Amino acid sequence: MTKNLTKKTAQPILVLGGTGKTGRRVAAGLRQRGHEVRAASRKGPHRFDWSDENTWEPVLRGAGAAYLVDSQLADAAESMRSFGKLAVDAGVERLVLLSARDWVVPAGEEKLPCERAVRESGAEWTILKPAWFAQNFSEDPFFRGQLLDGEVVMSTGDGVEPFVDTEDIADVAVAALTEDGHAGQSYELSGPRLLSLGAVVEEIARATGRDIAYRPVPADEFTAYAARQDLPEDYADLLNMLYGWISEGRFAQLADGVQRALGREPRDFADYVRTTAATGVWN
Numbered sequence: 001m002t003k004n005l006t007k008k009t010a011q012p013i014l015v016l017g018g019t020g021k022t023g024r025r026v027a028a029g030l031r032q033r034g035h036e037v038r039a040a041s042r043k044g045p046h047r048f049d050w051s052d053e054n055t056w057e058p059v060l061r062g063a064g065a066a067y068l069v070d071s072q073l074a075d076a077a078e079s080m081r082s083f084g085k086l087a088v089d090a091g092v093e094r095l096v097l098l099s100a101r102d103w104v105v106p107a108g109e110e111k112l113p114c115e116r117a118v119r120e121s122g123a124e125w126t127i128l129k130p131a132w133f134a135q136n137f138s139e140d141p142f143f144r145g146q147l148l149d150g151e152v153v154m155s156t157g158d159g160v161e162p163f164v165d166t167e168d169i170a171d172v173a174v175a176a177l178t179e180d181g182h183a184g185q186s187y188e189l190s191g192p193r194l195l196s197l198g199a200v201v202e203e204i205a206r207a208t209g210r211d212i213a214y215r216p217v218p219a220d221e222f223t224a225y226a227a228r229q230d231l232p233e234d235y236a237d238l239l240n241m242l243y244g245w246i247s248e249g250r251f252a253q254l255a256d257g258v259q260r261a262l263g264r265e266p267r268d269f270a271d272y273v274r275t276t277a278a279t280g281v282w283n
Contacts (some may be wrong), residue, residue, distance in 0.1 A: 003170050006225075006280060007055045008171070010014035010064070011036075011062060011064030011065075011091075011207075012035075012036040012038045012062060012063050012086050012202050013030055013035050013036065013037055013038065013066070013067070013177055013178075014029070014038045014040060014050050014059055014060065014065070014066040014067065014140075015038065015039045015040065015066075015067045016040050016041075016048060016059075016066065016068050016069050017040075017041060017056060017067075017069035017098075018023060018037075018038075018039025018040050018041045018044070018046070018230065019039070019041045019044070019111075020041075020069065020131055021135055021136075021139055021166050021256065021277045022068060022098055022133075022134060022166050022169050022173070023039065023041075023067065024121050024169055024172045025166055025167060025169070025170035026067050026173045026174060026177075027039040028170075028200070028262070029170050030171075030174055030177065030178070031172040032094070033086070033174065033178065034099060035178065038063060038264075044045065045057075046059050047059075048074065050070075050076075050079050050083075051071070051073075051083070051248035056086055057090070058070050058084065060086060060087050060090040061090060062090075062091050063090070063091075064091070064093055064094070064095035065092060065093060065095070065177045065178075065239070066087055066092050066094070066095055067098070067173055067177060068080070068083075068095055068096065068097045068098065068118065069097075069098045069152065070097075070099075070114045070208075074094070075160070076113075076114055076116075076196045077113035077114045077116070077117050079116045080117040080118060081120070081121075082098075082102060082121065082225050083123075083153060084117055084118055084120075084121030088121055088122045088125065089272070092123055093123055093124060093188060094123060094124045094125075094126075094176070094177060094183070095121060095123045095124070095125045096119050096125070096126045096127075096128065096173050096176045096177050097114065097115060097118045097125065097126070097127050097128065098130070098169070098173070099112055099114065099115050099127050099128060099129050099187065100112065100129060100130070101129050101130075101131065101251050102130040106189075106225060113131065114175050115127050115138075115186075124183035124184075125183065125184065126176035126182045126183065126184075126185050126186075126187070127185070127186040128169060128173060128176075128187055128189060128224070128257075129185070129186060129187065129188045129189065129255075129257070130164045130169050130188075130189040130190070131161060131162045131189065131191065131251060131255070132161050132162045132163050132164070132189040132242075133163070133164065133165075133169075134163045134164065134165045134166065134269055134272040134274070135165070135166045135181065136193065137200065137204065137276075138281045140275045141185055144210040144282070146218075147204060147212055147282050148282065150210065150211060150212050150213065151212070151213045151214075151215055152197065152201050152213070152214045152215065153205045153213065153215045153217055153222065154215075154216060154217070154222065154239075154241055154243050155216070155217055155218060155222040155239075155244065155245045155247065156196075156197045156215070156216060156246040156247050157198055157221045157246075157247040158198070158247075158253075159196065159197075159236060159245075159246035159248065159249055160194040160196050160246070160249065160252050161192050161193055161194065161195060161196075161197075161245040161246050161250065161251065161252070162190035162191050162192075162193065162195075162251070162252070162254050162255065163195060163200070163269050163272075164189050164190050164266065165189075165267040165269075165271070165272050166206075166239045168191075168258050168262075168266050169189055169268055170264060171235075171258075171261075171262055172187055172189060172257065172261040173200060174257060175261055175262060176261070182261065183255065185260075185261070187255075187257030187260060187261050188255035188256070188257045188262070189253050189257040189258055189266070190246070190253075190255040190257070190258075190266065191254075191266050191267065191269055191280055192254065192265055192267075192268055193254075193268065193269060194252055194254065195269055196245070197214055197216070198214045200214075200235075200269070201213070201214040202214075203269065203270060204277070204282060206274055207256070207273045207274055207277035208277050208283060210282070214245050216219070219240045219244065219263065222236070222239070222240055222243065223237075223240060225234055226275065234242060236246065
């Protein structure tokens with residue numbers, strides 16, 4: 001693999017979702033390496049909104065590469081296809097898409113169609129397929145709120161997940177945006193250990209010195225709990241689906257994407273817990 005991180009690109013690099021969990025870290029990593037970054041979001045100097053196509057061309061103008069996060073809406077793949085074509089027409093040469101691990105879909109439906117839209121865009125492409133973000137426990141208000149309340153209620157049972165640090169996701173994205181050798185690669189990204197939610201809560205409790213309990217519940221009981229917490233019904237349904245996948249061990253495998261892309265081991269969940277606990281976010 002050719003290493004080009006010390007070489008500054010003449011063109012800015014577009015980062016969609018520039019204020020999000022991964023986007024802001026990608027932007028920071030690029031800046032640390034001397035690249036000009038165009039961090040785009042619905043608010044800020046570089047406004048971007050998937051629902052407003054008038055915001056697309058301005059953020060693409062002059063960019064040489066782009067980090068993509070889809071809209072999560074029903075028409076996400078159609079929007080991604082249109083955006084990818086516009087990006088290539090504007091001279092963008094590399095696209096790096098934050099996707100997800102594959103899941104089973106009904107017969108006749110395509111898995112992860114945004115990936116196909118990026119692959120068929122005509123640009124060099126790299127797909128990132130991460131496990132659950134470790135940072136969900138400190139940066140998602142619902143999960144952090146449970147930890148602060150001292151009880152984590154989930155319908156995940158005894159299932160395990162290879163939680164990945166978003167810093168690793170960002171490092172892989174930066175490499176794919178700025179180095180040769182990543183075009184045409186799909187990187188499955190995970191941490192180095194499989195952890196149950198009980199183990200996750202135990203590690204956070206130990207690091208903070210607080211009493212925090214993990215309470216596994218059936219899906220219908222979680223739905224009732226979520227309603228009492230004023231969670232939107234569609235979000236509760238999504239969580240129950242994701243929790244169910246953990247419970248059944250659908251993605252209970254370690255992946256080697258961090259090693260393949262960066263030539264090093266992924267960060268351990270314990271490292272995330274230790275550094276995050278030191279900030280006081282769980283106290």
